[in-house]
Amino acid sequence: MFKKTVLLLALAGASLTTLAGELRVLTHSSFSLPKDKLAEFEKQAGVKLSIIKAGDAGEMLNKLILTRGNPIADVVYGIDNTLIGKANAAGVLEPTSSKVGRSVTGISLPGAVAVDYxxxxxxxxxxxxxxxxxxxxxxxxxxxxxxxxxxxxxxxxxxxxxxxxxxxxxxxxxxxxxxxxxxxxxxxxxxxxxxxxxxxxxxxxxxxxxxxxxxxxxxxxxxxxxxxxxxxxxxxxxxxxxxxxxxxQQIEGVAKVKGGKEPQAAQAFVDFMRGNAAQQALPTEMWMYPAVAGVSLDPVFKHAQxxxxxxxxxxxxxxxxxxxxxxxxxxxxxxxxx
CATH class of the missing domain: 3.40.190.10 (Periplasmic binding protein-like II)
Structure with a gap:
């Protein structure tokens, strides 16, 4: 498991001339990506990333709803298709899209960006x-x-x-x-x-x-x-x-949080989660399939029917x-x- 930590994270593709500040990412407890992949991302700009693990996805969403008046995060990963309706109804997400990658057929979430399934x-x-x-x-x-x-x-x-x-x-x-x-x-x-x-x-x-x-x-x-x-x-x-x-079939996604302090950095994180580095790594980190079409899987997935x-x-x-x-x-x- 990826231990909660504070990392310097770069904003790939973001045209920032100054530090964007701290980017708070709310996730469920199973979030895991290799540190070197995050380190590669951090080198390109100087945003400070705070990963906030909030239990299972249901607990995570409840915390987001309870703090919507003063959001505890700028971007959230791990809301799935069992919870996206509740999240949208509560008004805690900023409608989010990404131009990075073509999604696997049928893999989408309304108002969020699919990351894995x-x-x-x-x-x-x-x-x-x-x-x-x-x-x-x-x-x-x-x-x-x-x-x-x-x-x-x-x-x-x-x-x-x-x-x-x-x-x-x-x-x-x-x-x-x-x-x-x-x-x-x-x-x-x-x-x-x-x-x-x-x-x-x-x-x-x-x-x-x-x-x-x-x-x-x-x-x-x-x-x-x-x-x-x-x-x-x-x-x-x-x-x-x-x-x-x-x-x-479970579909997990990432979205900007309504009222977040760093919307530009949050969008960069959304695009990062759809990028090749994250998509290639997540199958053997979180044991889900990449949502972006054409991503190759580790050979061990021959055992996953x-x-x-x-x-x-x-x-x-x-x-x-x-x-x-x-x-x-x-x-x-x-x-x-x-």
Missing amino acids: GYVNLNIDKAWFAKQKLALPTSLDDLAKPAYKDLLVVENPATSSPGLAFLLATIAGKGEAGAFQWWAKLRDNGVKVAKGWSEAYYTDFSRNGGARPIVVSYATSPAAEVFYSKEKLSEAPTANLLLQGGVF QPQAASNPKLDAMQHKTAGWVSRWTRVVLKSGN
Whole structure:
């Protein structure tokens, strides 16, 4: 992880004759880019960059909304398609665009600039299933069957962005009524709920010593397993389970903050995040796909199966209904209600 620090950051392409001052960048806790890439950028002008990590993306946006009268940042990275409607409705973003790079088809955010995208889906522990000689589930409905009792761990959508993404995928895939009926069956079949991704993946997932061989994670997780492994692996120890209604496409973006003190420097940072240096680095730093078309990927991404389809509710529905969906999920899964 990229530790919070204050760096000198250059404004590539900016026609500044004096120092632009401090550029405050608000991000979620997973923001990470190599220091040398930021150092290359800093040499071209003398803006002082303050990276402010504010927890998960939801916490980050809430802090931005609470401080909109006196913004705590000039530019924000990490607002995704589950949150962009809320951000726009709250009026905390300055409409932002960039002329740098051509976006991958279908990858955009209204009012912000797409930086990366990825997929939330189920991962499985290949060795566990081979040892137990249990066939992989072929549908979400299979997960509610006795053969898969007590095998799945998910993240709480009220406290976890992948948990929320997975809930949204099930709603888009099964319809609202069908999704919550399925979640009730899953509850009765022993689904475990973790607070966040780290707890689910590193504590409950059987690959890491837990008892659950199926976990809500990311399509790039198998590639990350190979990348970070101490031994040289020829294949990933985990695999994606891309079930219909169980895949969500997440798009993350960057935008200028309304009322920010350094709009010119903020625009330069937006363009930097779309530039080749950042786009080439982010896949193996944040394990997302670059939003700019034509960027080459590290060879380790051969272990990351990119889904051909995803189940996403419409942006308007996510803006207006997500809070209600999360409340209903909590009643159904955690409180055994309706």
